[in-house]
Amino acid sequence: MTDRTESQGSAVAVGPPSDYRLAVPDGWDRILLGSPERWGHCIDKLVKRRLRRTHATPQLEAALAERMRAQAEAAQANGGVEMYVVDQVLGQVPVSAGLVVTVLRPSPGTEPGDLGDIARSLALRSDAEDTGGAKDASDAGDAGAVTLVDLPAGPAVRHRYLRRPAADDPDGNRLALAHLDVYLAVPRSDQRLLLSFSTPTAPPLEPLVEALVTLFDSVARTLQWMA
Template sequence: MTNPSHAEAVTGGPEAPPVPPSDYRLAVPEGWERVVLDPDRWPHRIDKLVNRGLRRTKATPQLKAALADRLRKQAEDAHANGGVEMYLVNQVIGQVPVSAGLVVTVLRPPPDTAAGDLSDIALSLRARGAADDVTMVDLPAGPAARHLYRRRPASDDPDGNKVPVTHLDLYFAVPQSDQRLLLSFSTPTPPSMEPLADALVTLFGSIARTLQWMA
């Protein structure tokens, strides 16, 4: 989101038109690591996170390098799609490993194209995934198109992933703007972890409720 230029109100004249927010605020639980999706900043940040996360393990330099490369690829892909920041968490809670991520993306309509309503996004999502859960929800930051789905990696996944991933996407309309803010949550979900995935989806929804628009 770009900072708007605030129109000055002239005494006795018409009120200044409303302007879009210059930023947003989002609260995440302790242990969620933030990576700003700036190519000049994420390499150092990712290296630091990998070294800190694996410092008490017997991970080899090759494993550390592979993990850092995978995270850099995630950052590059997210940035290319309009991502502005991502959050990563890898924790052990009660002897259960928990892994999840969040990518925040600013979506802009193509030039000379209207943004459309959030309900149009919901209709498009329903058309693409018959088994997906797509609803409109009211949240403190405004209405949102909510898309809950689970995907299994392709058999020829380049990273060798075989575990299904549960996703929760929430699309918000940026006030007084044609932009949309997308919160994309995800967590790996092997069959034995499906109850935990359901609990994490509830947590993801709680994080989305903390979204605030900043003047």
């Protein structure tokens, strides 16, 4: 995002914010997605610190670092500017979660559309992906809920959904992920800011999913635009 100011006579048009501020809980490790060199170094340090007290082999350490680098590369390719990785123990339960912050820009020659357009598009996509069959209890409340909400930073689209990995997932993923995506319009701009939260839903984490989603909502409410 860039800051610009235009003058016309005595009136001054204030440009879009130059940045944003987001407050996250202690223990959320931040990875800036400016360049592969920077995030590669950060990921290597993060993996070494996390595995320091374990009996992880060098091969496991290298595989985990490579997977995180691939996630960072994919996020950056989609407009991601930073990501947070959460790997903590609450009580006796290990907690894993993530957040990717993405700047969405309209394609050249296209109109950005408003938040209502985003909400309708997400709702239609959810309807298309819904098989119409009965869902098990673990799916309750996660079937593509799209709502318009008011946050301190402005109106937003809140999209909560459950995503199951494909049977032929190339990474061998087997865990369903609970997602919470929050879309905000960048003031006085055609850009959108997307906060993408996710956490696995498999035991022993499953009982904590609702609490984590509540935490994700709380983090989204801390977003502030910077002049």
